[in-house]
Structure formats: C-alpha cells, structure tokens
Amino acid sequence: MAKRYSALIVSLMVVVALGAIAALMQLLIGDVPAALFRFPLNLIIAALWLYIIAELYRRRQSNAVAQYLLSPQASWLSVSVVVVACVVMGLQRHPAVMSFPFSIATLFVLTQLAMVILRGWRNAVAIRWRFIFNHIGLWLVLFAGFWGAPDSDIMRTVVASQPTDEAYYEDGRMTLLGYEMQLLDFRADYFENGAPSSYEADLLIDGKSVTLSVNHPYARTWCEDIYLTSYEPRSGGMTCVLQVVRHPWKWPMAAGIIMLIAGAVLMFIQGPKKQNV
Secondary structure, eight states, X not given: OHHHXXXXXXXXXXXXXXXXXXXXXXXXXXXXXXXXXXXXXXXXHHHHHHHHHHHHHHTTTTOHHHHHHTSHHHHHHXXXXXXXXXXXXXXXXXXXXXXXHHHHHHHHHHHHHHHHHHHHSBOSSSBOHHXXXXXXXXXXXXXXXXXXXXXXXXXXXXXXXXXXXEEEETTSOEEEEEEEEEEEEEEEEEOTTSOEEEEEEEEEETTEEEEEETTBOEEEETXXXXXXXXXEEETTEEEEEEEEEEOTTHHHHHHHHHHHHHHHHHHHHHOOOOOOO
C-alpha cells in the first residue's frame, strides 16, 4: 500500500514538474519553433531520443526513471494525458498542436509507450502479435504526427483561368509551389434553396489534366495531396480554392493506422486474454 501511494506521489510530481516546464517555456518562447526542427534535424533528435530510451530500458533494473516509466501509474498517466489532449483539441477551433504543453505531453506518452513495447512485445512462449499491432500501431501514429509535424506544410491557393504557382500559408506568408495550376472548367449542382450540393473542377496541374471534387484529393506526389475546398465566382470568371498538403510522414502514420485496425481484428477473433505485460 505504501509503495502504491509513493508511486502516485511520483506521478503527481511528474505532472507538476512537466506542467511547470511546459508553461514556462510557452510563456517565454511561445509555440515550438517547428521550422527549426525540419528534416534532417528532427530525424537526428529522434534517433538520439530513441537511443536514450533503449539505454533506459537496458538499465531498468537499477534506473529509477526507467522503473517509473514501466510502472502501472505511468501507464495510467499516459492514458489520462491522451484523453485530456483529445478533449482539449476537440474543444479548440484551431488546436495548438505545436504548443509546449502539447509537445511535452506527447513526448512523455511516446517515451512511456516505447518502454512498454520493449518490455511486452513477447512473452515466454512467443511473439505477442496482438500486442505489437495495437501498441506499435498507436506509437507509429503518434511518432509520425509528432516528429513529422515540422516537415508538414498546409497551403491554399486560388486558381483561375490564368496559370499560377503562388500559394499562401495560414499565417499569410506567400510561397511558390514549384509548378503551375490552371482552372479549365468548373461544374456545380445545387439544391432547390440554391445551396451547392456538389461541385468539381477540371484543372491543369503541373502539365497534367486533373479532375478534383470535394473529399477526393489528387495525389501529385507520394507526400503531396491537393484538395478542392471551395469556389468563388468573380467578375473575371469562376475561381476555385485549393488546399495543398505536404506531409512526408503520412506513410508511417498510415502504417500505424493499419496496424491498429489489424490489432482490433485480432482482439475480435481471439477474444479477451489475460496476460502479464
């Protein structure tokens, strides 16, 4: 009982310490300067972080930090952090995913989850595939979202009958796409009250004829998708608004989602099992 009480005190101290550090850094610096951690610096830091985790796990018998990260209290804290983060993000119109509190919380969850994976990926009999799919799947989604955030770009551009290669970030900064886009034709269907029911645009993107419709993006490259978001009639003719999303880390994230689905299927097929992690 005393040991359990002591572990809860440690969890409370961890929350207070990390919260104080996050709040202080947010106050002094503002959001995390993601542009400073773009490739390859984010990969270098991530590799160093993974090495530290491996060393912590190797010394888990004598290291107090490793022992805490492997404790049930740390697992409950991680779950609580994920739940609170999801609620907060759901209540915000523009979630502050690059804030220090969110970044430090995500890094703690990733670190704790990595330690649990190293300990529980197999038992004395065989590899625990259900455990691997569920835990590594979740870890990959969080890992790609966290470390890949500095490399992700979201831009918008207004395309008309004249070719353009200009796009704008959410903060208003202008950038050049490196290729041109041009609107060839636009079609829309409307409800009886005049509201649009569906619309699509024929465009010339980087010399290729493409038809875009709502929720059906065009994958220009393996890491760049172009979405049709809205349209706007102007005196010179119809224009459409496109969103260009560049996310080089989307495939590790997609792999994590597939693993989570596979883990859920295995849980449904095999049923509940009581195992010691």
